[in-house]
Amino acid sequence: xxxxxxxxxxxxxxxxxxxxxxxxxxxxxGLDLSKRTxxxxxxxxxxxxxxxxxxxxxxIADWHKLISTEDLMGxxxxxxxxxxxxxxxxELQWTSKEAADTAWAAxxxxxxxxxxxxxxxxxxxxxxxxxxxxxxxxxxxxEEFGALPSSGYFLAAAWLCKFxxxxxxxxxxxxxxxxxxxxRSSEGYAGTSYHFGNYFSVNNPDAxxxxxxxxxSRESIDQAVAAxxxxxxxxxxxxxxxxxxxxxxxxxxxxWTLYDSENKAYMPSFE
Numbered sequence: 001x002x003x004x005x006x007x008x009x010x011x012x013x014x015x016x017x018x019x020x021x022x023x024x025x026x027x028x029x030g031l032d033l034s035k036r037t038x039x040x041x042x043x044x045x046x047x048x049x050x051x052x053x054x055x056x057x058x059x060i061a062d063w064h065k066l067i068s069t070e071d072l073m074g075x076x077x078x079x080x081x082x083x084x085x086x087x088x089x090x091e092l093q094w095t096s097k098e099a100a101d102t103a104w105a106a107x108x109x110x111x112x113x114x115x116x117x118x119x120x121x122x123x124x125x126x127x128x129x130x131x132x133x134x135x136x137x138x139x140x141x142x143e144e145f146g147a148l149p150s151s152g153y154f155l156a157a158a159w160l161c162k163f164x165x166x167x168x169x170x171x172x173x174x175x176x177x178x179x180x181x182x183x184r185s186s187e188g189y190a191g192t193s194y195h196f197g198n199y200f201s202v203n204n205p206d207a208x209x210x211x212x213x214x215x216x217s218r219e220s221i222d223q224a225v226a227a228x229x230x231x232x233x234x235x236x237x238x239x240x241x242x243x244x245x246x247x248x249x250x251x252x253x254x255x256w257t258l259y260d261s262e263n264k265a266y267m268p269s270f271e
Contacts, residue, residue: 031139031176031177031180031181033137033139033173033176033177036137036138036139037136037137037138038073038093038094038095038136038138039093039094039095039096039099039100039133039134039136040091040092040093040094040133040134040135040136040199041092041094041100041131041132041134042089042090042091042092042131043089043092043126043127043128043130043131043132044087044088044089044126044127044130045087045088045089045124045125045126045127046087046088046124046125047088047123047124048121048122048123048124048125049122050122050123051124052123053270055120055123056123056124056270057267057269059120059124060258060259060268061267062119062120063116063258063259064259064264064267066107066110066112066113066116069099069102069103069106070261071094071096071099071102072092072093072094072103072259072261073094073095074092074093074257074258074261075090075091075092075093075257075258076090076091076255076256076257077089077090077091077255077256077268078090078091078156078253078254078255079253079255080252080253081252081253081254082251082252085251088253089253090126090258093136097133104128132201132203132204133201133202133203134199134201134209134210135169135199135200136197136198136200137176137197137198137200138195138197138198139176139177139180139196140180140183140184140194140195141195142193142195142214143193144195145190145191145192145193145194145195146190146191146192146193146194146216147193147216148257149216150269151256151268151269151270151271152256152257152258152266152268152269153254153255153256153269154193154214154215154216154255154257155215155216155217155218155220155221155252155253155254155255156212156213156214156252156253156255157221157250157252157253158210158211158250158251158252158253159210159211159212159213159246159247160206160207160210160246160247160251161209161210161211161244161246161247162208162244162245162246163208163209164242164243164244164245167242167243167244168208168243169209171242171243171244172198172200172209172243172244173198175236175239175240175243176198178236178239179236179240182231182232182235182236183227183228183232185231186230186231186232187227188223188226188227188231189223189224189227191220192215192216192220192221192223192224192227193214193215194213194214194215194220194221194227195214196211196212196214197210197211197212197214198210198211198212199212208244209244211246213250256268256270
């Protein structure tokens with residue numbers, strides 16, 4: 001399973017990557033991020049008057065029946081945990097931008113897809129024309145530090161980050177193997193399902209990239225923060241600060257996995 005989205009008022013955006021440990025490393029022993037890099041899109045979504053766990057379950061089940069491409073790796077839903085956040089998100093993860101563009105063209109020409117959109121417009125409305133486009137890099141498997149709930153639930157904390165002057169994507173990607181090694185050297189992440197994603201923006205005016213931390217519960221995200229402060233921050237934050245600056249606090253979401261290409265029978269539980 002690969003990664004994660006969230007919806008307004010429905011605790012609904014994580015990263016599930018089924019990549020074998022043997023394929024995780026390059027021939028020189030370094031972390032091979034090419035095997036953990038995808039094309040990700042986010043759609044802003046708002047809940048309608050018929051929004052409920054039951055209607056969401058029905059909507060997602062009917063959506064699954066319309067998925068015909070093998071290039072969709074996963075989908076996630078995100079629901080904001082604060083009233084200050086006006087919308088949720090639907091995340092799609094693709095094998096490539098070209099594959100996504102082809103799949104969207106087919107979707108928009110599909111009468112059954114149009115009927116699905118109309119049928120559930122009172123449940124959830126998403127802005128597919130204004131999709132946020134990102135290169136997503138996910139160094140750690142979703143369940144390396146413990147299992148995620150069978151419901152598909154996860155908690156996500158998203159930081160909006162900007163590159164410092166003279167820095168960019170190359171600096172950020174070069175940082176990830178060392179950070180990942182520091183996390184794996186800590187014993188504090190056990191049981192949290194901690195993993196993270198860097199989403200490098202193609203068309204987001206608010207940030208050059210998003211740093212999103214994922215865990216299996218609110219308690220686990222607190223545990224991961226404590227492990228970061230004790231074991232990772234002292235060595236890694238000074239390096240990170242050389243090339244990037246993030247906001248003072250993250251946007252926090254309740255999230256659900258909506259679709260898993262490695263387990264097509266999977267359905268989330270929104271109860």
